[in-house]
Amino acid sequence: MAEGDLGPLFEMAASDSDADALVRLRQIYETCGWVLVESVLADIPSDLRWLYESGAVTLPQLAELQRSLGVASAADLAAAADEHAIRDVPSLGESVETAIADGLPQLRKRVPRIPLGRAMAMVEPLLEQARSLPDVAWAEPVGSLRRGQDIVGDVELLVSTRASGGEPITEALTATQDVTRWLHKSPHRAYILVDRVQIGLRVVDAANAGAALLYLTGSSDHFNGLRARAATRGLRLASSGLYAADGTLRMAEDEETIYRALDLPLIPPEIRHGEDELEAADRGELPRLVTRGDIRGDLHMHTTWSDGRDSVEEMVATCRALGYSYVAITDHSPHSAASRNLTVDGVKHQADEIADVRARYPDITILHGCEVDILPDGTLDFPDRILERFDIVLASLHERAGHDSDRLMARYIGAMKHPLVSLITHPTNRLVPHRAGYDLDYERLFEMAVETTTLVEIDGSPAHLDLDGTLARLAIEAGAMVAIDSDCHRAEMLGRQMDLGLLMARRGWVEPRHVINTRPIDAVRQIIASKRG
Numbered sequence: 001m002a003e004g005d006l007g008p009l010f011e012m013a014a015s016d017s018d019a020d021a022l023v024r025l026r027q028i029y030e031t032c033g034w035v036l037v038e039s040v041l042a043d044i045p046s047d048l049r050w051l052y053e054s055g056a057v058t059l060p061q062l063a064e065l066q067r068s069l070g071v072a073s074a075a076d077l078a079a080a081a082d083e084h085a086i087r088d089v090p091s092l093g094e095s096v097e098t099a100i101a102d103g104l105p106q107l108r109k110r111v112p113r114i115p116l117g118r119a120m121a122m123v124e125p126l127l128e129q130a131r132s133l134p135d136v137a138w139a140e141p142v143g144s145l146r147r148g149q150d151i152v153g154d155v156e157l158l159v160s161t162r163a164s165g166g167e168p169i170t171e172a173l174t175a176t177q178d179v180t181r182w183l184h185k186s187p188h189r190a191y192i193l194v195d196r197v198q199i200g201l202r203v204v205d206a207a208n209a210g211a212a213l214l215y216l217t218g219s220s221d222h223f224n225g226l227r228a229r230a231a232t233r234g235l236r237l238a239s240s241g242l243y244a245a246d247g248t249l250r251m252a253e254d255e256e257t258i259y260r261a262l263d264l265p266l267i268p269p270e271i272r273h274g275e276d277e278l279e280a281a282d283r284g285e286l287p288r289l290v291t292r293g294d295i296r297g298d299l300h301m302h303t304t305w306s307d308g309r310d311s312v313e314e315m316v317a318t319c320r321a322l323g324y325s326y327v328a329i330t331d332h333s334p335h336s337a338a339s340r341n342l343t344v345d346g347v348k349h350q351a352d353e354i355a356d357v358r359a360r361y362p363d364i365t366i367l368h369g370c371e372v373d374i375l376p377d378g379t380l381d382f383p384d385r386i387l388e389r390f391d392i393v394l395a396s397l398h399e400r401a402g403h404d405s406d407r408l409m410a411r412y413i414g415a416m417k418h419p420l421v422s423l424i425t426h427p428t429n430r431l432v433p434h435r436a437g438y439d440l441d442y443e444r445l446f447e448m449a450v451e452t453t454t455l456v457e458i459d460g461s462p463a464h465l466d467l468d469g470t471l472a473r474l475a476i477e478a479g480a481m482v483a484i485d486s487d488c489h490r491a492e493m494l495g496r497q498m499d500l501g502l503l504m505a506r507r508g509w510v511e512p513r514h515v516i517n518t519r520p521i522d523a524v525r526q527i528i529a530s531k532r533g
């Protein structure tokens, strides 16, 4: 790289009025230029770093993009390219705009992605804090995080404010974070690095905040669908908002205003896949997605009887505080790969403990269940005489025998045909983000679930998120009934893991009627009993 290439970056540092930083920058550059480049790149928002590394722009062009157009993310780049704002910057021009537009679809493919559970854990306290600040109308995560995708490309929060400036809000929010590095700071935006994850904060004026939320939530395909729809109504939908035919911006404080202008009901973020949701809305067939308020109980969790951290009582007390009317304690069977398992002897002692907790918590029903392994030979990891003692039996397949898809399917089908097995847990057994799920014929699996009246699970453990939205939709379309469970091992995570399960379910168009644990306990018992015969 030629020395002059760094000029705009030096200027940027100078315009940030950080004279010491500029001197330091020059000194380092004079001794070791590439080290400087590396350090500069480490100090900018990750999408810009990846854009540079893709070869689409040079460093000076990147600096110019940031300075002239204020871009700090892929969404900004897409908006700037879309509005042809890049070609109007003299030192950039049409060729840079084309290179960026061409490179965008690949950009996020290079970025290390963040599992949804981790992203949620980071964004939740920020959301709570933002919502409690004065003048804040609302705060929401955006992008794939709001849509509940299982692995997200970035963590970004949008705050709608009725006050004139955004700085007090970004300052208040960043002050509570353990910031490793500042990557970008402007009056309405901040990008910080916290625990190796980039968090973006954006503050927008409440008057048209709905437009920003709609664009930044995506998905791109959904937004493009809305845009096409706007065009058929003589309107123009852009990242900056909805425009009337005469070019007037139609302000939207919330997303609903824009959907309404397009003759649509509000489409929940989790189903903004850009697939068939607009057609379904036109036919009046949008699902009434399941919510946390519909959930009456949790049918899958672990205690100190296997690899859980907390006692039966702690789990039950937390479930009661969450407002559930029933809970199933479902520890692992003797040969599961968990770090600790329920033994045959332990079942009786656990039953005694559960009886004791039942006496102390009479206002919540406690089902004594288990998560039994489906062994390599297809048998279950507790004898029937033990399984009969449980109120509910969940069966899980943890493949370690090197079986192919046919053998795995045969093991599943065998378990589903067993009258004591009520539910198949995390059917694909994937491990987010490390291991893909089993490569099975899931349509057939769900058909068998219907035929054998076995429930299939949507498991909210951050490592499972299984079934995911696509498979959950396939399951309910096949007519299967699902359970949305936390599969929790720590009382404090019961709520969050249920929410993660709900996100997967909602992405799969799941309604309360498809879910066993939206029903009262008598109905749950009846479903279990009818299979047991």
Ligand code: DGT
Pocket (backbone or CB within 6 Å): 074, 075, 078, 104, 108, 142, 143, 144, 145, 149, 151, 152, 153, 154, 215, 216, 217, 218, 219, 220, 221, 223, 224
């Ligand atoms: P991710 O984070 O890689 O999982 O993907 P998203 O969907 O979160 O996308 P992100 O974070 O790059 O951008 C946030 C939103 O901005 C996205 O959901 C829709 C919008 N956006 C980003 N890139 C484009 C694009 O190339 N075209 C359009 N129409 N919208 C875009």
